[in-house]
Amino acid sequence: MCLNAIFSCNKQAGPFTGALCPDYFKMFKTLMFVAAAVVLASAHDDGAEIKQAIVKLDGSGVSGLVKFIKLDDGKVHVTGKVTGMPAGQYGFHIHETGDLSNGCLSTGGHFNPNGHDHGHPHDEIRHVGDLGNVEFDSTKTANIDFIDPQIKLNGRHNIIGRALVLHAGTDDYGRTDHPDSKKTGNAGGRVVCGIVGILSEEPLKANSAAVSTSSLLTAISVYSLIAIVLH
Numbered sequence: 103m104c105l106n107a108i109f110s111c112n113k114q115a116g117p118f119t120g121a122l123c124p125d126y127f128k129m130f131k132t133l134m135f136v137a138a139a140v141v142l143a144s145a146h147d148d149g150a151e152i153k154q155a156i157v158k159l160d161g162s163g164v165s166g167l168v169k170f171i172k173l174d175d176g177k178v179h180v181t182g183k184v185t186g187m188p189a190g191q192y193g194f195h196i197h198e199t200g201d202l203s204n205g206c207l208s209t210g211g212h213f214n215p216n217g218h219d220h221g222h223p224h225d226e227i228r229h230v231g232d233l234g235n236v237e238f239d240s241t242k243t244a245n246i247d248f249i250d251p252q253i254k255l256n257g258r259h260n261i262i263g264r265a266l267v268l269h270a271g272t273d274d275y276g277r278t279d280h281p282d283s284k285k286t287g288n289a290g291g292r293v294v295c296g297i298v299g300i301l302s303e304e305p306l307k308a309n310s311a312a313v314s315t316s317s318l319l320t321a322i323s324v325y326s327l328i329a330i331v332l333h
């Protein structure tokens with residue numbers, strides 16, 4: 103009823119005429135804009151932040167799962183168990199693409215959005231994808247458990263959709279005179295690789311549902327407020 107009056111005001115046919123009319127209409131439009139913005143912002147938050155990812159490695163006699171979990175401080179906790187390599191240290195990197203059309207060879211170079219040289223995981227100047235080496239023991243098992251400060255599951259350093267590659271040799275962290283040292287760590291061939299995918303978790307789904315419900319409630323609240331103000 104009241105809203106109809108405002109709309110008809112715009113058509114110069116309702117009870118609101120004269121100087122007051124455009125102000126009401128302007129206020130109504132502003133409130134609707136704010137309501138729309140609130141709903142859109144909530145919708146954008148809904149499931150936008152990825153908190154966990156997973157890679158399955160399976161090939162060349164090597165297999166395992168590696169998980170990436172976002173910590174509260176923004177760093178990423180990398181955990182997993184991989185089996186099948188003789189005892190030793192092997193290069194472990196995020197490569198630029200998730201393209202496995204030609205096996206691990208088509209995953210491109212190390213993920214390097216900042217155009218830096220190859221480095222050690224603790225170096226500030228490194229490829230974002232430089233996760234160093236993983237160590238396999240005499241039972242051909244690597245228990246992976248470290249925190250990385252540069253890889254992310256969202257934003258510019260996002261590794262989702264890229265490839266995790268395990269190499270045949272040891273990463274020299276860009277510290278030797280070998281011509282490939284500052285490009286790849288001279289870590290040798292690519293033994294096995296897998297694409298980093300989103301890992302779902304029940305709390306995430308619950309959060310999304312909560313956000314959706316709150317968006318709806320916010321929209322209803324804003325609409326009610328508009329109705330009350332305009333009455």
Ligand SMILES: [Cu+2]
Pocket residue numbers: 193194195196197212267269289
């Ligand atoms: Cu690599």
Ligand SMILES: [Zn+2]
Pocket residue numbers: 195212219220221229231232285286287
């Ligand atoms: Zn690198």
